[in-house]
Amino acid sequence: MTAQAAAPANERRLTIARAMAESIAQEMRTDPSVFVMGEDIGQLGGVFGNTRGLIEEFGSERIRDTPISETAFMGAAVGAASDGMRLVVELMFVDFFGVCFDAIYNSMAKNVYFSGGNVKVPVVLMTSTGGGYSDGGQHSQCLYGTFAHLPGMKVVVPSNAYDAKGLMTSSIRDDSPVIYMFHKGLQGMGWLGTEPGATVHVPEEAYAIPFGKAAVVRKGTDVTIVSVGMGVHQGLKAAEKLAAEGVQAEVIDLRTLVPLDRDTVFDSVAKTGRLIVIDEDYKSYGLSGEIIATIAERDISVLKASPQRVAYPDIPIPFARSMEQYALPNADKIVSAFRNMKRTRTWRWL
Amino acid sequence: MTAQAAAPANERRLTIARAMAESIAQEMRTDPSVFVMGEDIGQLGGVFGNTRGLIEEFGSERIRDTPISETAFMGAAVGAASDGMRLVVELMFVDFFGVCFDAIYNSMAKNVYFSGGNVKVPVVLMTSTGGGYSDGGQHSQCLYGTFAHLPGMKVVVPSNAYDAKGLMTSSIRDDSPVIYMFHKGLQGMGWLGTEPGATVHVPEEAYAIPFGKAAVVRKGTDVTIVSVGMGVHQGLKAAEKLAAEGVQAEVIDLRTLVPLDRDTVFDSVAKTGRLIVIDEDYKSYGLSGEIIATIAERDISVLKASPQRVAYPDIPIPFARSMEQYALPNADKIVSAFRNMKRTRTWRWL
């Protein structure tokens, strides 16, 4: 069940950008230790709109534009968070992680452990992901696998505004570092194109969505489609197409990659016997392999056919529209993957 | 077949450290455009010995100690390599990647693509991996998955001196960037402890080992054990133990993660029906998942039991010996994984 499904139609539909900003504002109102840092998050309101309106309410001390010094301000986030503050810090594009990954990988993620739990690191590192609008190979990556592989940080990937708000609230309230990855194509910023399914009803009051609970966003019996973020919407579209052929797909939105709700995925595949993983991140050594391995290692016998992945190929992201669209996952590729599954050698098909 | 198996016993057994240095020296003699950069690689000969003796022969221009400025010198490696030089550049511990990952991830790995193949980037980024000697959470990581997930770089992980030399030669001669990951516990540096199986016969003359060809280092029929680097030796030890119980394990050394020799792994599992992956890197979203998914997606029906992984848990690496050893893969864990496989629900066991 998705919570937003129960909501009255057309009532307070928010974009993910506005839902994120609303959660941050609510937490800042109740907790004076919360503040936001990043590039162009003040007067500009964030390149992707997720801090819009905050500087007007909270001022430039708590909505703090930084120099283009990610190593320093990611490190500073660790230091301030260990000193009693709660941070929301933005890395403008996830692609820029490489200029500050040590501060993230070796300090933010590990200081809780290195201190035996004596130091808390309440940092939400929010960052934009994804392509599809020809921003080239240094501005279009997802890197879900890279971050989920790193121990010590929770990894959140919302697919709609309802989740975006509730997961942001949980992220800010968490005493551990959280990386919060929002997909540009879901933000509700028209200039990036936007997936309409991401803009949904969002309750006004603050609420928290627990980590590690995947959402079954569509029930089905014949095949399980698993993804996060943009892939969830592609999965839903593919499910529509398959439904027209009489195939009922179950679609799972993982919502958090760390912790990973392996049980929900396993239970679904145990029921459907078939698994397709959609990942806009690079195919090899990442999310798609992990989900398949999760099922295979738990009980291979639940699989009625070889699982399939629809993932970004292992290539840098090309600029030209024709090539980028060729490489990206989409609903048609998912439908083909399902057909392909039927063709693969199996021992219990039908 | 492993080439070194054919070699006469006790003839020119080299450590991996010496084999690496020998290959570099030979390439430097024949190609004046080859040079080496890194921290403490000159007079000190590299903290892990793999540039020992080079400065005496080639001088401090071509064996070039750098400031502790990884972003600058990794970037410089890209620039020099695009300008006609061939670089061997050392990142002392792979754990330090985060201070210079942009230069690696977004330039070194992608400039060939961004230039449509018009720019070549012949850089060998050699770096030490692995723990087991209580060096703590910022000096013991493997990060195989992190690097293999990144498109645009080849990833080499030698398990013995014969391979180390031949793979280094191929790496230096390659026009694409290569990350060459050597495990500290295999280097043959006594002060790090050392796996004796890594020190093997190495021919004097230069030779190249092609990328993307896994080695079947032990033939077997009952279970396929797949790994790289240190894991290969653990796999071989486990195979000995299993042999005592009449179980014949086939052990595969992947040798390169990119390109990945999926065929050799698949063919072996198609024969044995059982798969165990050993990985000293973090378990989730990495190598172990990828290998399992490779089999599952190609043909689930070859698996007679749920595949198993013996991998580093998703935790930062602890300092204390008791905790680190608890977390590391070893032969006993592999044997247990095999036993566990027998217990899992299967449909064709025996």
Added chain:
Amino acid sequence: MTPTRDQKFWMYEKMVISRYLEESIEKIYLEGKKPIFNMANGPIPGEMHLSNGQEPCAVGVCAHLKPSDVVTSTHRPHHVAVAKGVDLKKMVAEIFGKRTGLSGGRGGHMHIFDPSVNFACSGIIGQGMGPAVGAALSRKMQGKDGVAVAYIGEGAVNQGAFHEALNLAAVWKLPFITIIEDNAWGISVAKAQSTAVPDNSVRAQAYGMPGYQVRNNDTYEIFRVAGEAIERARNGGGPSLIEIETSRLAGHFMGDAEGYRPKGELQALRARDPIPAMRARLMAEEGLSEADDAMLVASYRAIVDEAVAFARNSEDPAGEEALQHVFA
């Protein structure tokens, strides 16, 4: 060092070509993006950072460079690419994402690579620095003539790569020059808000290298200072830093509403547009007539128009070409 007549006309040509290129791109970029501005649409999709106003930084420096010298530029690279002699047709085709582009459409406008004139860039702040230092090292080791120039924005100077690269170039005494294009803004953040010193030129002292500050986007002064620094570098005198006060006459990228700009700033900057200033100088100093100027400008524009036509008429790459050239 003052420019010769030829050099003056060369600089003017490149400035006019660069500006007209940007104006052409601006128009084409908006095709298909109205009434709804969606970056993904139109003949030129994606982000677009125009260099209007920064032409002096390009021509004043590149006037001293040969094709064999190395230049790395930033996410805002067109003016420098034009001045460095990057193949204009192939570059425009790349910006359009066509098969005939410099990289067959794989790079796009932030990833202009033309090894025939040793030009490269990166969309990541500060990351052109290391590669330029490496090219300078390569030239020195090969005993080859040549200097390497890295462009960087004033905002990017606060990135660690700047510090590391300058120290490395100085320790190794490399033929390396960094050009800081100080347009006073890093997207919406003003220089004073991000930089602890008023002038980045003082930062040269941290590396024991000469640091120059050029005011007022002055093409001649840039030419003079760059000439001095490049000559020193060619003669083994090591690296230099040059900061240039320049002006960003457009938004940070196309679509930027620039609400953060103080009122009147843009108008004031436009009044000091370096291209009319250069034209006026040519008229005063070299007797350029209105008529000759019109002819010249028309001929420069024709070059751009031809490149644009070439790009427009080129084919899109096939989707599966995406899989090529991952490895060399």
Added chain:
Amino acid sequence: MTPTRDQKFWMYEKMVISRYLEESIEKIYLEGKKPIFNMANGPIPGEMHLSNGQEPCAVGVCAHLKPSDVVTSTHRPHHVAVAKGVDLKKMVAEIFGKRTGLSGGRGGHMHIFDPSVNFACSGIIGQGMGPAVGAALSRKMQGKDGVAVAYIGEGAVNQGAFHEALNLAAVWKLPFITIIEDNAWGISVAKAQSTAVPDNSVRAQAYGMPGYQVRNNDTYEIFRVAGEAIERARNGGGPSLIEIETSRLAGHFMGDAEGYRPKGELQALRARDPIPAMRARLMAEEGLSEADDAMLVASYRAIVDEAVAFARNSEDPAGEEALQHVFA
């Protein structure tokens, strides 16, 4: 600013404790590592970076700090930890990897965290800088008293994190001080081989902050300069940089044969050992007698011996404790 009698004795105490701690660790470290030196063996496994000779940098600065002030240190942290008042028993137990250690053995000697006195460190070069700047920001935003001090080696100064952090601290005018421990070596690489300027103190100019250079590992001069900088920071005067010429009397880490050291350097450094110098001053200035000194030293050593005994007698963590405290 000169130290009071109490401050002098406090500094002497911490110096002696620190040195004797290192000497004790050195001995214990080698247990089980003979005849074959294998880092993995013995009661203290792993890398070990001793701070012998650098004690003045620790005490001259920390003499001005309260427990509520923040310090981040480097991979070579023991002397600073001692001076900052880190719980000695728990710290030594951590170095041994015992359950009673500061983090239950998860961190080890490069990861000493004692939030009760606001001490932290990182094994990655330069990466203590950002966190200290963040702590300084936190103090300023909370309107709380307090300064943050980041230690860094002279080799690490060439890391981008240094540049970014100093600029950030200066732009935000934070109560932040960086202490550069210049022991002339970054492992085997001499300062002149890695650093473009003779003195890192000039680099303060790149951030518009005061830069101090202390020569000769002089405890009093460090005390004076640090006192000035810390007072300014407490009073809202913003950050400072202090470079201290100090000496590394041991190898980079235990097991380092130091073949790269010029002949005679170590002997010369030992002749200028700051601890006998401090003792001589106490004798000359404060009338410390040989007998009193012997008593004091014995009492200081007893503190270390007690901590070592505590560590030795503590239990190893169980293997599965590795799985705890990954998240807060």
